[in-house]
Amino acid sequence: MRDLLYSEHQPSEPDPVRRAQNAMARHHLPKRFYTDVSTAGSEGGFAILLDGRGARTPGRNRLALPTRAAAECLVAEWRAHADGIDPARMHATRIANTAIDSFDGRIGEIQRDIAAYAASDLVCYRASEPEGLVAAQNLHWNPVLDWAHDALGARFILAEGIVHQAQPEPALISVEAAASRITQPIALAAMHVMTTMSGSCLIAMMAGAGALSGEEAWRTSTVDEEWNASLWGWDEDALRRHAKRREEFLAAHALYRAIA
Numbered sequence: 001m002r003d004l005l006y007s008e009h010q011p012s013e014p015d016p017v018r019r020a021q022n023a024m025a026r027h028h029l030p031k032r033f034y035t036d037v038s039t040a041g042s043e044g045g046f047a048i049l050l051d052g053r054g055a056r057t058p059g060r061n062r063l064a065l066p067t068r069a070a071a072e073c074l075v076a077e078w079r080a081h082a083d084g085i086d087p088a089r090m091h092a093t094r095i096a097n098t099a100i101d102s103f104d105g106r107i108g109e110i111q112r113d114i115a116a117y118a119a120s121d122l123v124c125y126r127a128s129e130p131e132g133l134v135a136a137q138n139l140h141w142n143p144v145l146d147w148a149h150d151a152l153g154a155r156f157i158l159a160e161g162i163v164h165q166a167q168p169e170p171a172l173i174s175v176e177a178a179a180s181r182i183t184q185p186i187a188l189a190a191m192h193v194m195t196t197m198s199g200s201c202l203i204a205m206m207a208g209a210g211a212l213s214g215e216e217a218w219r220t221s222t223v224d225e226e227w228n229a230s231l232w233g234w235d236e237d238a239l240r241r242h243a244k245r246r247e248e249f250l251a252a253h254a255l256y257r258a259i260a
Helices: 002-006 016-027 068-079 091-102 107-120 131-152 169-180 185-198 201-208 214-221 223-232 236-259
Strands: 037-042 045-050
Touching: 037 068, 045 068, 068 091, 068 236, 091 185, 091 236, 107 169, 107 185, 107 201, 131 169, 131 201, 131 214, 131 223, 169 201, 185 201, 185 214, 185 236, 201 214, 201 236, 214 223, 214 236
Parallel strands: none
Antiparallel strands: 037 045
């Protein structure tokens, strides 16, 4: 499925306007300007090297990661481009760039933004019907709440529908404490991406702790979307968006786990 969605050559594309847009996008991608990509330990972490020279962020800071495993996440993205460089596919690189260029002095702000999701976390808002959706939410979301209770000491209250349910203050404080322990900027940026994409800091934290794989976390965060698709099917644009979001979520998860 991924090859179908992301192939640079799709002769079956029925829309001639979209075919032209795709061709134009490929034509305007920046050309690959390097031959070799590697990483090397240096002061402050593991630098990304392009033809032996240190890569820089858009803010002209040194692109370096705190662990070799995290650096290899970026190396894989830079190596994946045969001709044109597609920044939209370089999710881990973008996360690292954002953290390096923008997080100085903002760690507390980002931690609080992550923790704020606990006040209206996705897994706390349940459908009352149909029965199949209720069962799917229980199957995927109840274990997240169990993990939050066991790992964070946080107990949450469920609600039906979209009417806001105030959560116990001790639970919110526990999540804030957990978020405050993520201090490495790139790891924090990756956790922020997982949280905002899933709508759940609890799913993101559970995945960050290794209690869910990246794929499991993604499926857990898209229960409603998958349920609707099982009834009505995917249209082509929705399926493409879903696949691209999945790719970004998995990249964020892999980067976080490579640092944690």
